[in-house]
Amino acid sequence: MxxxxxxxxxxxxxxxxxxxxxxxxxxxxxxxxxxxxxxxxxxxxxxxxxxxxxxxxxxxxxxxxxxxxxxxxxxxxxxxxxxxxxxxxxxxxxxxxxxxxxxxxxxxxxxxxxxxxxxxxxxxxxxxxxxxxxxxxxxxxxxxxxxxxxxxxxxxxxxxxxxxxxxxxxxxxxxxxxxxxxxxxxxxxxxxxxxxxxxxxxxSTGQAVYAIDVDVPNMAYGAVLRAPVEDEVPVSVNHSAARDIPGVIDVVTLPDGVAVVAESLWSALGARGLLEVEWSQTSPFRNSNSEDTLAQYAAAADAPGASGAVWAEKGDARSAISGADRQFSQLYLSDYAYHGQIEPMAAVADVDTDGQGAEVWAGTQTQSWTVQTVAETLEIAPEKVRLNMMTMGGGFGRRTALMQNYVRDAVLSSKAVGRPVKVIWPREDDVKQGPFRPAAAQKLEAGLTADGQLDGWYHKVATPAVIAFFNPVRWEAAQPNDVISMRGAESKFYGIKDFRADHIITERHAR
Structure with a gap:
């Protein structure tokens, strides 16, 4: 207990x-x-x-x-x-x-x-x-x-x-x-x-309480229609049909979506499906194609003489490989990947009537950033935020720093209706609109000695700098070192005499 x-x-x-x-x-x-x-x-x-x-x-x-x-x-x-x-x-x-x-x-x-x-x-x-x-x-x-x-x-x-x-x-x-x-x-x-x-x-006995299980007095439910493409906003909203659904309390325009708040989740989801929203259509990602993106990354990693920001280096990898008895090289591609956490994203927020404080129930990988997100959303001091940490059904990075939109949606919805609101991302929403692990192309080159010992290793990773869009403030101090994209490429547990890992920073074509 x-x-x-x-x-x-x-x-x-x-x-x-x-x-x-x-x-x-x-x-x-x-x-x-x-x-x-x-x-x-x-x-x-x-x-x-x-x-x-x-x-x-x-x-x-x-x-x-x-x-x-x-x-x-x-x-x-x-x-x-x-x-x-x-x-x-x-x-x-x-x-x-x-x-x-x-x-x-x-x-x-x-x-x-x-x-x-x-x-x-x-x-x-x-x-x-x-x-x-x-x-x-x-x-x-x-x-x-x-x-x-x-x-x-x-x-x-x-x-x-x-x-x-x-x-x-x-x-x-x-x-x-x-x-x-x-x-x-x-x-x-x-x-x-x-x-x-x-x-x-x-x-094992069903007694564990996750954010999706939280139930507080007078709680309503929120379902959010989000922009189909990142960085787009609602320009106009026709919500007349949605408001006719029994149980609907309000329709709230958010920075990148429209929330329906209702007495039940099913009423909220049903009404959401009746919203007519015109989006700004200004996102640079509107015409992105994942196959084209991966081909660009592959070309960047496989180009003759390609190099990037040095992530880790020991000795002279290129000279060691060129002088080795045997040389090997291979290009590997990985597509976008969904985080796949078992528990859907969910949060409950109860904003104080004066808007100067809030209580939040959420599963998060970072209590600090969740509190900061609520504080920034309401323009209040972090000390005015009361966080109740819930256990989580998986995280895998999906519930980290600047992925707190599920919390922000609950906070804004609660503030609008003056009641506690639980916002749940249905699985299909998270697959369509949650952040992915970026696609990547990785070129590995190695040299072997006559007796089969690894003599040189050169690892090139062509992928976006995740921190650059995930946490711009942190990127200002860290660039060009992107720990999210490159962690593990340093191969520090292997006794390779001559080693190098480069990050070829590519353009981001998806969230």
Whole structure:
């Protein structure tokens, strides 16, 4: 069972610990409520429950269990005592530094970034528990050991983590994160071992709540007719027939579409089909052809002497290949690809009556960007946005930064009708109008030595720079390095002496 963050922040009789970024220890003091607030990584309650923050987002990959497990490992907490708290927001303290310090789950970076700090958070908390026990028993801390959720003294005396938390830690010190001792791999109880995932029982029994399942009082439903081509807007809308459908509340013009808000999803979808919309027909993609696009990319990658922005380089790949005993080259093509997440895109928004705040329920790979999207849409401060993070039925990048249109649609619809609105993208909408992975042409060249060893490798990728349109601000700082298109092409796990990977940045012909 997961705690909501508000309940977690209210606290209970127990201890709360934090791993700070600084290199100094902290002296603990007792709070008036009987809790000890150092900061917010974990709380040990008097009943022995250990509440641990999950800073990433769960979309089937298992981080909801994996990241708290890192902390529980070093704390030596019994896994059955762990209660997981989904973090809704707070990138200042919990942001993923591999994504510039925002809350962002993508590219398998959650484990990479949080592995070390969450382990050290658990080790710090364990150290404080040992200090409490040592003070209570009048023994040296070094004489104490732990078993799951229990501290054991030199004379065989025992105290549970809950009992120790109840004693308080006034005046004790939290060791600096980089100085605290952490386990050797040989001593792991959880990491590298089978540990039951916490999300599986609820998902297996239908109790897990996704954004598409959310139901709040007085909620309406929104269905959006979107521009058939990216970058086009509605010029005129005839909605008279749509408004005649029973249950229709309003028809709302959006920046790139028209939303029908109704008492039921079926009424909204039915009315949407009756809308007559004239579009601007100004998109540069209106006459794009995917076969022509792929042919252009192939020509760019396969052209004699073609090169691009260097993504990674070691030695002199071209000289190594030309001087090798055997040379190989091959052109590979990949078409546009749909993300294919199992759960349709959905969000619920409830904009405050004065328009100066909003509550949102959404499955998102980036809490930070979702909050920012709502704030920008309503022209309010991010602090006025209340996000409820939902588990997701797959993400694969579809629910990341600037793909928050499903949230924006719900926010604008709610603001227009003065009620909570759930917007769902039907599967056919997402296939037709969701963003695709771009098409690409990749030219691989390699040289082998006489004994068959790889002597040189040259990898050219002709594809658009995804970040350039996906996140223009980030592209200004990153160009010409597009991590979304090129990540993995560096082949850092192979011992190739002479290596090069180039990004031949091509024109984008589709969303």
């Amino acid at each position: 997961a705690l909501d963050r508000r309940s977690f922040l209210k606290g209970a009789a127990g201890l709360t610990f934090f791993v700070g970024a600084g290199g100094v220890s902290a002296v603990l003091s007792e709070a008036a409520t009987g809790t000890l607030d150092v900061n917010m990584w974990l709380t040990i309650h008097a009943d022995g429950t250990v509440s641990i923050i999950h800073p990433s987002t769960e979309m089937g990959q298992g981080s909801y269990s994996t990241l708290p497990m890192f902390l529980a490992e070093e704390l030596d907490a019994a896994w059955d005592d762990v209660e997981i708290v989904q973090l809704n927001e707070d990138d200042r303290r919990f942001g993923n530094q591999l994504f510039g310090g925002v809350l962002y789950t993508a590219g398998s970076t959650g484990t990479q970034f949080y592995f070390e700090p969450m382990r050290r958070a658990g080790a710090q908390a364990r150290d404080v528990l040992l200090q409490i026990a040592a003070r209570a028993w009048g023994v040296d801390k070094a004489s104490l050991t732990t078993e799951p959720s229990v501290v054991i003294g030199p004379g065989g005396q025992q105290a549970s983590f809950g009992e120790l938390a109840s004693m308080g830690a006034d005046g004790l010190s939290v060791p600096a994160a980089e100085e605290v001792s952490i386990k050797d791999k040989a001593d792991f109880r959880y990491i590298g071992h089978h540990v039951p995932r916490r999300d599986i029982p609820e998902k």
